[in-house]
Amino acid sequence: MKRIALIGCGAIGCEIAKFIDSAKIDAKLTIIFDLNYNTMNHLYTLLNSKPKMIKSVDDINEIDLVIEAASQDALREYAIKILEKYDLMAMSIGALLDEKLFNKIYETTLKYNTRLYLPTGAIAGIDAIKSVKALIDEIEIISTKHPNALKDALYVKMNNLDLTINKPKLIYEGYAKEAVRYFPANINVAATLSLVGVGASNTKVKIIADPNIHTNRHEIFVKGKFGEFMFRVDNIPSPANPKTSYLAILSAIECLRSICDDRIKIGT
Template sequence: MESSKREKRKVGLIGCGAIGSEIAVAIDSSRVNAELVAVYDACRERAYTLVSRLNKRPMIADSIEALLASDTELIVEAASQQAVKDYARSIVEHGNDIMLMSVGALLDDTFYAELCSLLERHGRRLYLPTGAIAGIDAIRSVKHMLKEVTLTTTKHPRALTGAPFFKEHRVNLKGLKKARVIYNGYAREAVRLFPANVNVAAILSIAGIGADKTKVKIVADPRARRNIHEIHAKGEFGELYFKVSNVPSPSNPKTSYLAVLSAIECLSRACNGRVSIGT
């Protein structure tokens, strides 16, 4: 009952695609104790399409400046890694907390350090949903004891299509008849080459031993019906193993539905704030 008496936080949204739309609908249906006051998308038509679905119509901002002038308290980014780099500093400097979906942008160490400095200076908070994986609380708890962390992501080839990786490597996804490892490396490079597919590698790196030590293996499997993420961690504490088999988002096969649900839960915690579960 207490949370229902709290004043709703005023939220702005950047990115009106699949994830942004799901977050907006969750706010509109009162699943989150917030008021969506403004939305912005570089594609104005996407913003209009989203707003037409909502009962409570937020303002459609024609620029980031207009979004930040709309009396927001918390901005949710659901656009791209580039959007994070372009807008995150201004968001914090305008006195907003920020929730990022495109966590991969934070693997730019210089940018992340600068953003953390701004957060400290302005007394703002940064929220990072765990996305389509499990076990982040456990990884954070033992990060000082970790020796090895490996993420194996398996997706249907159509969920990987269009990644920058394929501009640098010739892989015929359409010709695959069985599962094939198409990438085996480390998180920093993986997030650059697959920005829409392995943001989970970024959050895992930040929670654990870093982007240059977190191993990433990406498997394209034409028989896959779900997006599968497996985490194997070893250290002085013992071993951890997590496997999540995700249904793809109905509106975007590149995204696991759990990533959407994780974002909604993270936003709900940011807006309610009375009870915090987990590490």
């Protein structure tokens, strides 16, 4: 049985915790941690397993796997010390576009024989992109969200963008390397695409605010010597956090299920 510690008890963490608590996988949630005590305590009240609530990542012990569902800052701060002891499944993938951090993480996993798992998240097509990555000429992701899901983004605030609009508006065009810094809570998917594909400096990103959309839409276009792909997902936003898609939560749960039972692996 895998003993699990969860960092971040928000929209994603809460659903993962409830899934583990439902005893559908061979795992037990033994520790939970959130900088916000009330959020952590609220999750505690929902669970049968009554995990230990801790005050710092340094209090994590006697577990097999840590799940990070907190923030890019959390992943930056905790990843190395976690991977020196435990396997880690991480959601705040945008932080990994920092090459120095990524390389340090890789070296740590080699040295301590630990593993980092990155769920596909709120998109589709990662398997195919991974397979053709050496042959890609062009890759682009266009993310369309309701202004409510974009209004707190650093880029919107820095540029004083007015999102009281009545038709779709292209608010950002650039590359993933920069986009994840400007839209840290919205664009982890562009980071995942960059890591499996041709890198953050070559992955084009467009972000559209659309007052009439009720889904988080991601469209991915890939062209190369293999042919072309187009993937589109229209995700229902999580009620707890409109920036997060329900698919991201389901993808995390499926990734966890496969970590706990990896005897037959389907997909590339």
